[in-house]
Amino acid sequence: MTNAIKFSNSDTTIEVKISLTGNNQILTRVIDEGKGIPEDEQQKLFNYFQKTSVLPTDGESSTGLGLAIAKQIVIRHNGEIGVKSIPNVGSDFYYLIPIQNSLDDLAY
Ligand SMILES: Nc1ncnc2c1ncn2[C@@H]1O[C@H](COP(=O)(O)OP(=O)(O)O)[C@@H](O)[C@H]1O
Ligand SMILES: [Mg+2]
Numbered sequence: 001m002t003n004a005i006k007f008s009n010s011d012t013t014i015e016v017k018i019s020l021t022g023n024n025q026i027l028t029r030v031i032d033e034g035k036g037i038p039e040d041e042q043q044k045l046f047n048y049f050q051k052t053s054v055l056p057t058d059g060e061s062s063t064g065l066g067l068a069i070a071k072q073i074v075i076r077h078n079g080e081i082g083v084k085s086i087p088n089v090g091s092d093f094y095y096l097i098p099i100q101n102s103l104d105d106l107a108y
Contacts, residue, residue: 001030003066003093006056008034012090021096025079029094036087046071046081070095 004014012033019027034057037045041052051064067081074081074095085091 004030004032004034004091006058006060006062007054007091008032009057025096025098027094027096029092031090031092033090036089036091037083037085038087039085042083042085045083067093 001014001016008014014033015029015031017027017029017031021027035054037052037054041054044050045052045064046067048068049064050068051062056062071081074097077097079095079097081093081095083091083093
């Protein structure tokens with residue numbers, strides 16, 4: 001969410017969508033209308049200290065660490081993380097985390 005703010009202009013919308021998929025995974029998406037990321041740079045941004053040619057919109061600082069750490073957390077939950085992005089249109093960052101039992105099986 002901080003990336004969505006950092007790489008978008010202030011008069012745009014950011015959506016956060018959280019849903020349960022058909023195969024018991026929690027899907028979380030952060031969708032922005034920001035600068036977007038060129039396709040050939042989209043995979044490296046999940047590696048440590050990797051930034052892209054896309055710079056913050058308001059002079060914010062940048063280390064290239066956030067998404068690499070996010071990827072490690074998601075992988076350790078047996079999940080997956082990714083991005084769909086179009087330059088000058090926006091980005092859709094998502095991650096899936098499997099949950100052990102279906103919500104129906106939980107005893108309240
Ligand atoms: N929502 C986004 N829109 C455009 N570019 C993004 C977005 N999120 C991340 N990026 C690109 O990926 C790079 C890595 O992001 P991140 O690991 O969070 O590091 P940081 O935020 O410190 O730059 C950013 O420097 C930026 O180039
Ligand atoms: Mg970041």
